[in-house]
Amino acid sequence: MSIRDILKKREEERDKASSGESEFPEGVTRYVRVGSHGEINKDGRTLVILAQPDEWYIYFVHENKEYTGKGYDHKFRKHTCLHSPKDKVDTDELQKYFRPGKDECISCKAGAKRNMYFMIPVYDPKYKTYRVIDIAEFHANNLIADYDKAEKPVKRIKPEYTLVGQPVHFRQVDKTYSLETGDLPDEDINEAKAFINADYKYEELANFREESDIVKLLHDAKDGVKKSVLPSLADGNASDEHEPWKPSDEDLPF
Numbered sequence: 001m002s003i004r005d006i007l008k009k010r011e012e013e014r015d016k017a018s019s020g021e022s023e024f025p026e027g028v029t030r031y032v033r034v035g036s037h038g039e040i041n042k043d044g045r046t047l048v049i050l051a052q053p054d055e056w057y058i059y060f061v062h063e064n065k066e067y068t069g070k071g072y073d074h075k076f077r078k079h080t081c082l083h084s085p086k087d088k089v090d091t092d093e094l095q096k097y098f099r100p101g102k103d104e105c106i107s108c109k110a111g112a113k114r115n116m117y118f119m120i121p122v123y124d125p126k127y128k129t130y131r132v133i134d135i136a137e138f139h140a141n142n143l144i145a146d147y148d149k150a151e152k153p154v155k156r157i158k159p160e161y162t163l164v165g166q167p168v169h170f171r172q173v174d175k176t177y178s179l180e181t182g183d184l185p186d187e188d189i190n191e192a193k194a195f196i197n198a199d200y201k202y203e204e205l206a207n208f209r210e211e212s213d214i215v216k217l218l219h220d221a222k223d224g225v226k227k228s229v230l231p232s233l234a235d236g237n238a239s240d241e242h243e244p245w246k247p248s249d250e251d252l253p254f
Contacts, residue, residue, distance in 0.1 A: 023129050028127065049147075051121050056119060058089075059085060061116075079107065081101075134205075166181065
C-alpha cells in the first residue's frame, strides 16, 4: 500500500467518523493504548485473545530513545523498518528478517537502531470488534511467559484446551505488562470467536512508509543515523522545504 493509498484511506475514515459510521468513537483507534495513561494500565482491561503467541504478527521498527527522567529523548522519529514481513510468517521465514536489510531499507543502510515488535490480535467487547496490542519484544516475552502459565496446566488435563478465544485480563505491572485469565459474559466470548483467523490487515497497521518519507525523517534525526549514506532531499520527490520533526511521546506508535 502506497502513502497515497494510506492517506486516502485515512481521509475516508475521518469522513466515516464525522458521519457516525466509524467502528470507534473519537480518540479510539484499532490499537489498544498501553501505559499509565492508556487502556492497559495498572487496572487493566479484559479482552478476548484471538491468536496464540506463534501466530502473533512480528515486524521491526526503527527507534532510538533514552529516558531522561522527564520523558523520552527521541533521536529520530519511530518508524517501521521496510525490511519487515508484510503479514504473519512462519518462524523459518522470519529468520531472514532478523538482520538489518540494507538493500531493502534505507534506515537499515543508515544504521538506525532496530527493534522487534509484536501485534497481538484481541477482541474488544466494548467496541464489538478486533483490535491489536502493539508491544516491543521485552513486553512480548513477559506476556508469552504468562500465556504459557495460564494455558499449560489446563492442557495437562484437557489437551485440546487453548487460551485462544478466551477472556484474558491485561494490565501494567511495574515497567511491563502481564496477562491472566479473565471473565466475560458468554455472549461476548461467542461474538469474539467470529474474529479468530480474521484478516487483521497487519500491513496496513504496521504503516509502511514510502522511502522518500523515511529519508526526510532521517535527515531530521538528532543522532543515531549515518546521514552520509542518505540521498539528498532534492533527489526524487523529496523536498528541502519541510518542517523538522519535533519529538513527542504522543506521536507513538507511529
